[in-house]
Amino acid sequence: MSTSSRKIEHLLIVLGKDVEYREKTTLLECVEILHDPLTDADFSVDDESFSRTDFLGFTISMPFMIGAMTGGHPDTKIVNELLAKAAEEFRIPIATGSVKAALRSMGGDPSVADSYIVVKEVAQSVPRISNLGLEDLIIMNEKGKLEDALTEAVDLIDAHAIQIHINPLQEIVQKGYVKQRGLEKTLKKIYERSEESGVPVIIKEVGSGFSPASLNKLVGLGFKRVDVEGAGGTSRAKVEEYRGGYAGPYAERGIPTAASIIYAVRAGMNVIAGGGIRNGLDVVKSLILGAHLAAAALRVLRALFPKRTLEPDYENLRDFLTKMAHEIRMGIFLSGARNVNELRLRQNYVIKPPLIYYLQRT
Ligand SMILES: Cc1cc2nc3c(=O)[nH]c(=O)nc-3n(C[C@H](O)[C@H](O)[C@H](O)COP(=O)(O)O)c2cc1C
Numbered sequence: 001m002s003t004s005s006r007k008i009e010h011l012l013i014v015l016g017k018d019v020e021y022r023e024k025t026t027l028l029e030c031v032e033i034l035h036d037p038l039t040d041a042d043f044s045v046d047d048e049s050f051s052r053t054d055f056l057g058f059t060i061s062m063p064f065m066i067g068a069m070t071g072g073h074p075d076t077k078i079v080n081e082l083l084a085k086a087a088e089e090f091r092i093p094i095a096t097g098s099v100k101a102a103l104r105s106m107g108g109d110p111s112v113a114d115s116y117i118v119v120k121e122v123a124q125s126v127p128r129i130s131n132l133g134l135e136d137l138i139i140m141n142e143k144g145k146l147e148d149a150l151t152e153a154v155d156l157i158d159a160h161a162i163q164i165h166i167n168p169l170q171e172i173v174q175k176g177y178v179k180q181r182g183l184e185k186t187l188k189k190i191y192e193r194s195e196e197s198g199v200p201v202i203i204k205e206v207g208s209g210f211s212p213a214s215l216n217k218l219v220g221l222g223f224k225r226v227d228v229e230g231a232g233g234t235s236r237a238k239v240e241e242y243r244g245g246y247a248g249p250y251a252e253r254g255i256p257t258a259a260s261i262i263y264a265v266r267a268g269m270n271v272i273a274g275g276g277i278r279n280g281l282d283v284v285k286s287l288i289l290g291a292h293l294a295a296a297a298l299r300v301l302r303a304l305f306p307k308r309t310l311e312p313d314y315e316n317l318r319d320f321l322t323k324m325a326h327e328i329r330m331g332i333f334l335s336g337a338r339n340v341n342e343l344r345l346r347q348n349y350v351i352k353p354p355l356i357y358y359l360q361r362t
Helices: 003-016 074-090 114-122 134-142 146-156 168-175 183-197 212-220 236-242 257-266 280-288 298-304 314-334 340-346 355-359
Strands: 031-033 053-055 058-060 064-066 128-133 161-165 201-204 225-227 270-274 293-296 349-351
Touching: 003 074, 003 236, 003 298, 031 280, 064 074, 064 314, 074 114, 074 298, 074 314, 114 146, 128 134, 128 146, 134 146, 134 161, 134 183, 146 161, 146 183, 168 236, 183 201, 201 270, 212 257, 257 270, 257 280, 257 355, 270 280, 280 293, 280 314, 280 340, 293 298, 298 314, 314 340, 349 355
Parallel strands: 064 293, 128 161, 161 201, 201 225, 225 270, 270 293
Antiparallel strands: 031 349, 053 058
């Protein structure tokens, strides 16, 4: 099956099937923010000053972004167009799905480039993030074409950053193998290229999170930004099982999102929290643990397609994002803070088991 038709199949599976972790959770429920009713401020759910923050040199309305999902098939253009419309309307960042399918240097089909370019055309005044997979870049590095791929991926949507996703579990469930030999050499080059070009790189998982050891490796290679995408939300292994792959006992493999956020913050990284982010309280909890912002993929997609078919409902997505903004502002105010920075500084929370057990691991 071509990469292009796989994109549509992925959308249909995540809309129609049970693809989330069932036994494992994000463990954000183990973070309890201590209620503080004495905030010295007037509050209204529409007051953006409670949620406004900075990201990649932009001021955004809330610390929330639309996670990497799609592009690469003609039918995905409308999906990216509506997601980009929402990003622009709410002034929040947006990531595309892997752009490999459209890149000449990676053997892609430039005729599907439109499905990504629409993000640049519609989301003109917010941070745009391109996306490629590490395994593909290892292969490109062997061919001496790594720089071409990175440049093309950024240029495609005039991206302000690029995410490099690392997804060995998904790859082995999908294909039975993954090629990661030469990983450090490739990551080193990706980092050097980012330093030269000034386009930040965000290393990203896709739903299994990062351990302290993997984060220390990334820090050692120079990387400063990570999108943790831990366990508790969409399981990419389950998605691939619906496509005939075998995950067996590994379908729920992964480090819960809350633990992965804490590990990444401890490693000194600038952190995007992701994997199972469902509402504004999850975002506020991620921030109080030290994340810079949070991202959601599945919840955003299901808000755009509430009937679970490919019939979009933009108003429903707008309602979801309006509620998200309100919930984030309520959470910040009720924690005794007047803005995102004050929330982070206050650190007024407790951590309950079993999340606490993960913290003993360094
Ligand atoms: C339909 C779909 C397609 C995805 N495609 C990509 C992709 O191309 N690149 C990537 O880095 N992550 C991709 N992801 C993973 C998400 O960005 C995210 O890391 C993961 O789904 C966990 O977040 P969630 O629980 O909010 O869905 C995809 C997720 C979904 C649901």
